[in-house]
Amino acid sequence: MTMPEWPSHGGQAEALLERFALPGDHVVDDVSANLNPLGPPEWVSGWLADRLGGLGRYPEPSYATARHAIAAHHQLHPDQVLLTNGGAEAIFLAAALHAGKRAAVLAPSFGEYARACAAHRLQVTKIPLSAPSFALDQATLLEHAADAEVVFLCRPNNPTGTLIDCCVIDALLAATLARGTQVVVDEAFIDMALGAEALMPLLARYPNLILLRSMTKFYTLPGLRLGYVLASSAVIEALARHQPPWSVNHLAAELVEPLLDDHAFADRTHAWLATEQPRMYQALSALGLDVVPSTTCFFLVRPGEAQRRGVDSARLFERLLRGGILARHTHGFAGLEGNWLRLALRDESGNTRLLEGLHDCLR
Ligand SMILES: Cc1ncc(COP(=O)(O)O)c(C=O)c1O
Incomplete structure (x- = not known):
């Protein structure tokens, strides 16, 4: 056997x-x-049960309510937010946007970047992280990103839990902006990294930054699926073209606002x-x-x-x-x-x- x-x-x-x-x-x-x-959160199952009647309708196509809530939470414009079916869909949309191009991905890191790149025919270069610290230094990152058209980073990184410094990402964005390289930072676990410096302010300076978020980890809703992308409005529009309609179910979409309000x-x-x-x-x-x-x-x-x-x-x-x-x-x-x-x-x-x-x- x-x-x-x-x-x-x-x-x-x-x-x-x-x-x-x-x-x-x-x-x-x-x-x-x-x-x-x-x-x-305790109230979620009752809240969902009360809204099962909505299963007979299509969700709101642009998810305006959820996007406004996320934008307010991060002090961004709703046009800078795309709601997704978990962080996983966000990863696949970012890969779809760069189909056929050259990508750089951390190793070791979450396996879905490589899978999404393979699905969309991206050629992948690995950015090696070495034991025992698995720290990423700026020179290694810039060297491996030099030839890439899109760089996938994970912050904190799964499975090491290590956090790339904001200033290293700032340096990467500055070095790659003129070349048009996009930097995708998956922050699925950032809400559970106490004291981590926020990358959001860099969105105002760098149109080549794409942030991916998951709400399934922090709120323990992996079966419901909920995530989002934060980027420039132009990038959000381009990503949305690759997203199937009604990708996020109405229960997940309507849950965003009360989840973010649960301080x-x-x-x-x-x-x-x-x-x-x-x-x-x-x-x-x-x-x-x-x-x-x-x-x-x-x-x-x-x-x-x-x-x-x-x-x-x-x-x-x-x-x-x-x-x-x-x-x-x-x-x-x-x-x-x-x-x-x-x-x-x-x-x-x-x-x-x-x-x-x-x-x-x-x-
Ligand atoms: C780094 C990272 N990003 C994204 C995801 C996907 O999260 P979601 O369940 O929101 O699709 C995972 C799931 O394990 C993950 O580890």
């Missing part, structure tokens, strides 16, 4: 239980998907991050793991000391799974080849269970 493939995204417990011949009802704490453990939920999330993020960085390091200095809600780790005792990432992954913890494998992330694991932050008790599980599995 052939071994089932490694699933290409987190949150796919079934496929991994099958791969390791574990029963379908084997209970796992899932730390493989990077979602806010506090969400979705109490945002505050609770930020308070959780402010405590659990530094606590987990310290505790994971104290277990002897190599931990990439993440700025956000997940950590890339590999067995450091334990590896010398024969516990490599593959063994750790399997031990954790058998012990009821599903980590994110890194097969398929260029440059990682399964040698690291990504762990999503949970609430305090979930994180403590994760630390105990790791402690047992690293022995």
Whole structure:
């Protein structure tokens, strides 16, 4: 019998239980998907149930209400906003806009940039990030971007959690503006990177900047799908030409405004991050793991000391799974080849269970 493939995204417990011949009802704490453990906000399910009557109508074609709410949230003009079916659709639209051209993509980074580029026949150059810090320095970025017509960056980067400095992106935009190179920055996790400097002000200076956002991570709505693009009105218009009509369902579109108005939920999330993020960085390091200095809600780790005792990432992954913890494998992330694991932050008790599980599995 052939071994089932490694699933290409987190949150796919079934496929991994099958791969390791574990029963379908084997209970796992899932730390493989990077979602806010506090969400979705409590009121969302009742709110959605009350609006199911709207399923009999097409959504508003231009999503004006949602776009106004997003524009007000970021102090931009509604013409600078495109509502999308998750951050994933935004990535594919950005690739469609540059079909057949030359792209540069970080490695390792989220796999959908490469998939979107392949779907739209872009030729891809990798911008290498090296272990153990996976930091991106300006010279490497400018060198690899020199020949590209579009550069895809991820900030903070999935799966490393590292954050590219605003001034490095500013330098890239300035260096590439005259050539017409577009810089696409996917900020799917930026709301969960405390203290990260905003790139929005750069939109006023650089028409070659395209920002992609996801609302599915922060509000824990991956099944509903919600994201958006921020760019110049000309770029938004060009992207919209590639978007299928009614791409975002009416429930998701109408939910944008009340989600952005829920400041109490945002505050609770930020308070959780402010405590659990530094606590987990310290505790994971104290277990002897190599931990990439993440700025956000997940950590890339590999067995450091334990590896010398024969516990490599593959063994750790399997031990954790058998012990009821599903980590994110890194097969398929260029440059990682399964040698690291990504762990999503949970609430305090979930994180403590994760630390105990790791402690047992690293022995
Ligand atoms: C960096 C990054 N961008 C975008 C997405 C897609 O997000 P969405 O669920 O909003 O489509 C993901 C999902 O994992 C991601 O990791």
